[in-house]
Amino acid sequence: MAVLSETVRQKLTDLMPKYPTKQALTLPALHMVQDELRCVPLEAIREIADLLDLSPAEVYDTMSFYQFFRDPQHPLGKHRLWICRSLACQLRGADDLIEYFTTKLGVHVTETTSDGKITLETAECIGACEGAPCVLVNDTHRLNVTPEVADQLIEELRG
Amino acid sequence: MPFEPVLTARIHKPNSHLLSTYRADGGYGAFAKAIYDMTPEQVVDLVKASGLRGRGGAGFPTGLKWSFLPKNHPGPIYMCINADESEPCTFNNRVLMEKDPHQVLEGIMISCYATRARVAYVYIRYEYGDAYRIMQAAIDELYNAKLLGQNIEGRGFDLDIVMHRGAAAYICGEETGLIESLEGKRAWPRIKPPFPAVEGVFRKPTVVNNVETVACVTHIVKHGAEWFKSMGVPPDPNNPRDAGSYGPKLYCISGHVNKPGLVELPLGVTARELLEVHGGGIWKGRKAKACIPGGISMGFMSESEFDTPLDFNGPGRVKCLGLGTAAVTYIDDETSMVDVLYNIARFFAHESCGQCTPCREGTGWMLKICERLQRGQGRQEDLDLLVDVADRIGIIPGTTICGLADGAGWPIKTAIRKFRAEFERAIQTGRRNIRPLQLVGAH
Numbered sequence: 001m002a003v004l005s006e007t008v009r010q011k012l013t014d015l016m017p018k019y020p021t022k023q024a025l026t027l028p029a030l031h032m033v034q035d036e037l038r039c040v041p042l043e044a045i046r047e048i049a050d051l052l053d054l055s056p057a058e059v060y061d062t063m064s065f066y067q068f069f070r071d072p073q074h075p076l077g078k079h080r081l082w083i084c085r086s087l088a089c090q091l092r093g094a095d096d097l098i099e100y101f102t103t104k105l106g107v108h109v110t111e112t113t114s115d116g117k118i119t120l121e122t123a124e125c126i127g128a129c130e131g132a133p134c135v136l137v138n139d140t141h142r143l144n145v146t147p148e149v150a151d152q153l154i155e156e157l158r159g
Numbered sequence: 160m161p162f163e164p165v166l167t168a169r170i171h172k173p174n175s176h177l178l179s180t181y182r183a184d185g186g187y188g189a190f191a192k193a194i195y196d197m198t199p200e201q202v203v204d205l206v207k208a209s210g211l212r213g214r215g216g217a218g219f220p221t222g223l224k225w226s227f228l229p230k231n232h233p234g235p236i237y238m239c240i241n242a243d244e245s246e247p248c249t250f251n252n253r254v255l256m257e258k259d260p261h262q263v264l265e266g267i268m269i270s271c272y273a274t275r276a277r278v279a280y281v282y283i284r285y286e287y288g289d290a291y292r293i294m295q296a297a298i299d300e301l302y303n304a305k306l307l308g309q310n311i312e313g314r315g316f317d318l319d320i321v322m323h324r325g326a327a328a329y330i331c332g333e334e335t336g337l338i339e340s341l342e343g344k345r346a347w348p349r350i351k352p353p354f355p356a357v358e359g360v361f362r363k364p365t366v367v368n369n370v371e372t373v374a375c376v377t378h379i380v381k382h383g384a385e386w387f388k389s390m391g392v393p394p395d396p397n398n399p400r401d402a403g404s405y406g407p408k409l410y411c412i413s414g415h416v417n418k419p420g421l422v423e424l425p426l427g428v429t430a431r432e433l434l435e436v437h438g439g440g441i442w443k444g445r446k447a448k449a450c451i452p453g454g455i456s457m458g459f460m461s462e463s464e465f466d467t468p469l470d471f472n473g474p475g476r477v478k479c480l481g482l483g484t485a486a487v488t489y490i491d492d493e494t495s496m497v498d499v500l501y502n503i504a505r506f507f508a509h510e511s512c513g514q515c516t517p518c519r520e521g522t523g524w525m526l527k528i529c530e531r532l533q534r535g536q537g538r539q540e541d542l543d544l545l546v547d548v549a550d551r552i553g554i555i556p557g558t559t560i561c562g563l564a565d566g567a568g569w570p571i572k573t574a575i576r577k578f579r580a581e582f583e584r585a586i587q588t589g590r591r592n593i594r595p596l597q598l599v600g601a602h
Contacts, residue, residue: 018278018319018321019321019361020235020361021342021343021361023342023343023344024341024342024343024361025343026343026344027323027324027325027326027340027343028323028324030326031285031324031326052343058344061344061345062343062344062345065328065345065346065512066326066327066328066345066346067327067328068285068326068327068328069326082286085502086247086248086455086502086506087247087248087414087451087455087488087499087502087503087506088247088248088413088414088419088488090498090502091413091414091415091488091490091494091499092414092415123286123327124245124247124327124329124506124509124510125245125246125247125248125249125506126286127244127245127249127250127253127284127286127287128250128253129247129248129249129250129411129413129414129419129486129488130250130411130412130413130419130420130421131419132413132419136286136288138288139285139286139287139288139289139291140288140289141289
């Protein structure tokens with residue numbers, strides 16, 4: 001049973017003419033797999049390698065470099081919530097915000113809530129310092145996150 | 160004469176991201192001028208004459224960078240646009256891509272025409288999801304309008320622009336790290352030479368330019384080199400290596416200010432004016448203690464140094480690494496520099512790519528020492544030890560491949576040089592302010 005869905009395979013094949021090497025599709029492939037499966041299983045790595053004419057070790061090497069990708073022992077929940085902890089946010093209360101989220105969600109940073117809805121992570125600067133402290137919901141910014149905004153956000157993500 | 164915004168002129172307009180509004184404002188006129196009236200060499204010469212320097216951090220002259228490409232190369236030549244804006248406290252490129260993507264794309268198109276690149280890869284950090292989608296939609300509009308693809312405007316010019324998403328790694332902002340990542344490998348920076356202009360992505364000649372840099376190219380073609388040079392600061396006669404700081408610049412203001420945000424000004428505004436006139440002063444009625452002139456890699460300026468102009472040459476005069484990304488973060492007088500330095504050391508230890516031992520180990524050691532200071536367990540000799548480690552890692556002492564370690568060392572060196580008394584006091588009083596949270600291993 002193939003782990004890579006037909007949609008992912010088709011999308012990758014469509015992307016191939018845009019790059020002179022197939023290896024360049026490694027990151028797009030890993031993104032597609034993780035978006036779908038919430039982690040990158042070893043079987044997916046093998047299949048990506050087959051599709052891109054690489055050895056699985058090459059794909060694994062790239063994947064493991066970016067701590068962004070999760071192994072099957074640590075899959076992401078439905079949503080990934082990143083709290084920025086870099087300087088501009090820290091100066092405006094990021095530490096309090098991280099504490100607020102960990103308490104409210106009952107998880108440590110990097111863990112997922114028991115309902116599988118939210119994975120909490122800290123991020124290095126997410127580039128929205130004009131709205132510090134800020135968070136990233138999957139890949140969308142949310143600025144000026146007060147405890148009230150945080151509560152609202154948690155409700156949205158759990159809903 | 161008051162300064163008229165150039166790069167941010169359109170960002171507050173409704174639907175500023177659409178091709179229709181961009182065209183109504185004269186958009187793609189500069190591109191037409193380039194492909195109809197100018198040869199690629201003329202565009203390169205124009206950009207050289209404008210004195211445009213890269214906005215990504217290093218400030219290398221853009222036209223000069225382009226001219227390093229081999230002459231009469233059979234191709235392909237590639238353009239990589241560095242949209243991996245990961246330097247902490249920096250967000251100018253995000254605003255440009257979200258609010259005026261066509262201005263950036265026009266700059267990319269002109270730059271590709273000038274350098275004879277036929278494919279441009281826009282390497283954008285994963286965290287900029289909205290910017291990614293807006294840029295992709297703008298590119299789709301261009302293909303539909305036949306402004307991208309084969310034989311554009313019947314001028315025999317082919318160009319494809321491809322958006323490529325990163326995966327949350329700071330090192331991908333280093334140009335050869337970016338290239339490796341784009342090729343599908345771990346983002347380990349390459350040993351130079353060969354420089355990307357000779358052998359870059361897919362082992363072909365490559366130009367890597369920052370988003371704001373190419374946006375400037377659009378306006379240089381539109382208004383000319385002299386117009387560009389009418390803004391900013393001429394070369395410092397006392398510094399033979401200074402190539403001048405011309406043109407408009409996006410300054411990101413963040414930290415303890417009343418009005419954090421993005422402001423466009425001619426290069427050379429002082430840190431004080433930026434704070435008081437544009438940042439609304441320090442928050443909560445407090446006073447400033449320090450600022451970081453251009454992303455945390457640049458080191459600290461103390462309040463007494465705030466009259467330094469923020470051009471390519473200014474921050475170096477007060478022993479900062481440089482202008483960097485012109486992202487200025489202000490720190491108020493009730494903030495402990497020990498906490499600030501700990502935060503910065505943690506960032507670099509987390510983001511060191513691990514390729515060069517001095518950086519991988521050095522950033523880790525510096526973090527351990529900063530952590531000790533923060534816990535109130537610092538030792539008197541730790542301060543000199545920190546500086547000693549910081550002095551030995553980086554491309555300046557010649558021990559690493561890329562500049563990440565220089566950026567990691569600079570805040571340490573400037574903090575201890577400029578705020579030594581505060582660090583000594585923290586060591587003597589043994590303050591303990593660790594939060595339980597910091598004991599949790601965050602990855």
